[in-house]
Amino acid sequence: MINKKKLITLLLTGTILMGMNTTVLAENIPTVGNGTEGKDATVSITKELELAEGLAVPNTNFTFIATPKTEGAPEATISDITYNAGEAVGNLENGKYTISKTSKIVFGKFPHAGQYDYTVTEKKGDMAGMTYSSKTYTMRVYVANKQNNSGETYIKTITAEESGTKTAKIVFTNTYTKNAALSIEKNTIGELADKTKDFAFTITFIKSATSTQSEFVGHIGTEMVTCEVGKEKEFMLHDKEKLIFDNLPVGTKYVVKEKGVLDDGYTPSIHVVENNIVTVDNQKGNEKDDLSSANIGSNNLVGEGKNEVVFTNTYKDIAITGIIFNNLPFVLLISVAILAFVSLAVIKRSRKIKR
Numbered sequence: 001m002i003n004k005k006k007l008i009t010l011l012l013t014g015t016i017l018m019g020m021n022t023t024v025l026a027e028n029i030p031t032v033g034n035g036t037e038g039k040d041a042t043v044s045i046t047k048e049l050e051l052a053e054g055l056a057v058p059n060t061n062f063t064f065i066a067t068p069k070t071e072g073a074p075e076a077t078i079s080d081i082t083y084n085a086g087e088a089v090g091n092l093e094n095g096k097y098t099i100s101k102t103s104k105i106v107f108g109k110f111p112h113a114g115q116y117d118y119t120v121t122e123k124k125g126d127m128a129g130m131t132y133s134s135k136t137y138t139m140r141v142y143v144a145n146k147q148n149n150s151g152e153t154y155i156k157t158i159t160a161e162e163s164g165t166k167t168a169k170i171v172f173t174n175t176y177t178k179n180a181a182l183s184i185e186k187n188t189i190g191e192l193a194d195k196t197k198d199f200a201f202t203i204t205f206i207k208s209a210t211s212t213q214s215e216f217v218g219h220i221g222t223e224m225v226t227c228e229v230g231k232e233k234e235f236m237l238h239d240k241e242k243l244i245f246d247n248l249p250v251g252t253k254y255v256v257k258e259k260g261v262l263d264d265g266y267t268p269s270i271h272v273v274e275n276n277i278v279t280v281d282n283q284k285g286n287e288k289d290d291l292s293s294a295n296i297g298s299n300n301l302v303g304e305g306k307n308e309v310v311f312t313n314t315y316k317d318i319a320i321t322g323i324i325f326n327n328l329p330f331v332l333l334i335s336v337a338i339l340a341f342v343s344l345a346v347i348k349r350s351r352k353i354k355r
Contacts, residue, residue: 030168032139033158037146040155043139044102045120047081048173051089052096052210052251054275054303055178059085060130062174063123066105066139073116073141074108095209095251107141113153116141120160122172133172137162175210179247182218183308184256186237188266190315198236199313200259203243205229206299208251216252218245237311253299255292258311262288266313275303282312 035041045064051057060083066076081101089097110116120137137160144156160170186199205216207229218225220235220243227233235243258268268291272280279300285291293309294300300309 030159030166031157032160032168032170033155035155035157037148037154041158042155043105043158043160043170045078045081045105046169046171047101047103048171049083049099049101050096050173050175050210051099052177052208052249053092054180054250054301055097055176056304057083057085057087057089057099058127058130058176059083060125060127060176062125062172064103064172065121065123067119067121069117069119069138070115072111073118074110076105076107076118078105078120079103105139107155110141110143110153110155113143113145116143120170122174129177131175131177133174135162135172137167137170139170177208177210178250178304180250180302180304180307182245182248182254182302184237184243185308185310186239186241187310187312188239188315189312190317193239193266193313193315195239198238199261199311200234200236201243201256201311202232202234202259203227203254203256204232206253208249208253208302210251211249213249216245216248218243220244248302250302250304252302254302255294255299256309257290257292258285260285260287260289260291265316267316268311268313271308271310271312272300273306273308274301275307276305 031041033041033043047062049057049060062081064078064080066078068074068076081103083099083101087099090099091097105120118139118141120139122133122135124132140159140161141155142157142159143153146152146154160167184201184203188195188197205227207213214229216227216229218227220237220241225233225235225243237243258270260268264287266287268285268287269282270280270285270291270293271282272278272293280293291311301307
């Protein structure tokens with residue numbers, strides 16, 4: 001039977017061994033590459049290009065640098081990663097696309113077994129609208145001797161750290177943004193349409209998934225209109241006036257509404273273009289209800305192409321017959337008076353003739 005002292009010793013020994021094993025595992029996991037004597041460990045660079053809904057993939061190129069930190073470490077090269085205009089953007093998630101591509105790091109010949117350290121960075125480019133990654137990774141390459149005593153070596157393990165924390169991937173994320181214009185126009189049609197009449201509107205913005213901007217400024221002629229993201233903003237337009245936003249981040253969403261006015265004589269209609277695509281084609285509304293650029297629960301998109309909303313109000317036709325019916329009683333009175341006058345004149349003339 002095991003006495004108490006031996007039992008405590010066994011428990012302590014097991015605890016220490018488990019702790020040592022956990023430490024070893026923590027030291028080796030995660031890794032970015034594991035190899036065998038027959039196959040070197042390899043490591044890839046992952047590029048994630050983010051762009052908002054409404055943007056097309058641009059022509060662009062990304063360059064990476066692996067700089068040796070250990071004396072005698074061989075050169076490490078990384079092929080550029082290229083994106084081409086027109087290529088597929090993939091699936092939309094939370095208002096943006098993320099297009100991932102990879103490139104391998106290729107090492108020169110290691111002079112002997114040991115640990116070799118490198119720093120891996122992305123070279124900052126100069127493309128307008130592109131935010132380049134500022135991350136710096138420390139990559140550690142562990143080179144081991146083959147067990148056949150041939151003097152040959154192989155890359156056994158590769159690890160990476162970013163800001164002191166080990167990571168299973170070397171990832172550089174870049175965000176591409178662009179601004180575009182949005183125009184909201186009012187037109188009135190009809191012979192008796194009041195070209196000076198102001199119509200009331202509201203607009204509400206939702207910011208792009210790749211933008212931190214919380215305020216947008218537009219203009220009606222020289223009048224500035226400031227809109228806060230998520231808050232409804234009122235404005236007025238009359239015939240041929242426009243509210244124009246010149247620099248909205250692509251991917252911004254919005255809803256614009258014309259307020260209904262009961263019995264004002266105008267029938268509204270709306271035409272919407274989103275990123276060069278007609279999404280609402282002169283849809284008619286009615287006098288009393290608000291006319292919206294999007295269905296309930298939906299929004300319109302600001303893309304890098306043409307974005308416009310045109311409200312057209314048609315004034316009702318009035319049949320002009322030559323007699324204004326509101327004045328008809330007065331017309332009848334005058335007609336009766338003229339008729340009586342003529343009758344009286346005829347009677348007097350008849351009497352004179354008889355004499």
